[in-house]
Amino acid sequence: MKLAEALALRADSRRRIEELRARIIDSAIYQEGTEPAEDPTALLAEADQLFDQLESLIRRINRTNSVTDLGADGTMTDALARRDALRMRHSLLIAAAEVAAGRGNFRQLRSELRYLSALPVAPLRARADQVAREIRELDGRIQQANWDVELDE
Missing domain, CATH: 1.10.287 (Helix Hairpins)
Incomplete structure (x- = not known):
């Protein structure tokens, strides 16, 4: 199998x-x-x-x-751990970029102080895109190995 x-x-x-x-x-x-x-x-x-x-x-x-050896990715276990960490990193970057871009759950009236972004949105999104690409590439290598490797008895 x-x-x-x-x-x-x-x-x-x-x-x-x-x-x-x-x-x-x-x-x-x-x-x-x-x-x-x-x-x-x-x-x-x-x-x-x-x-x-x-x-x-x-x-x-x-x-x-x-x-299961995946070459530069280490064992399958190593690759799965890397993929999980990349997914969490991606989620954090996307959430930070969304809030920094002003898509948070707050309203601002003229009489209130203005909210300013403490994070640069474009670099955050670029980094998130890079991490997403890494996830896709790694996931492809994992999926390929899943179909190539026989289950240990």
Whole structure:
């Protein structure tokens, strides 16, 4: 199985667990004289089985990521950490540029003092664009590796 397939399976397992969670909660309590829509004990057993499968899958994905070499990006784990940090940096730069450009949630009356930007908007946006490009390039290399690498047993 390719790493990309395992990642899709992990996402599917998480969705199924969330669906089971909702069904368990809906069936956990019922009115006297009626029956629950589903057997919550059976649903819990099904969820337990899914959790065990998910744990095993996550372990295999993590093992694979830790040994997959992406060249200059280091291991897959290194690349994923870099991508997460870049995404957070990008978000911060965009938020700072938006507020500095006057797109905050404030109103200004003539009688009030003026608000001035403490940050240069154009360089912030240029830096955000550069970080966004880095994210796209790194994400492309990660996605390519996901389809090239076999999942560790």
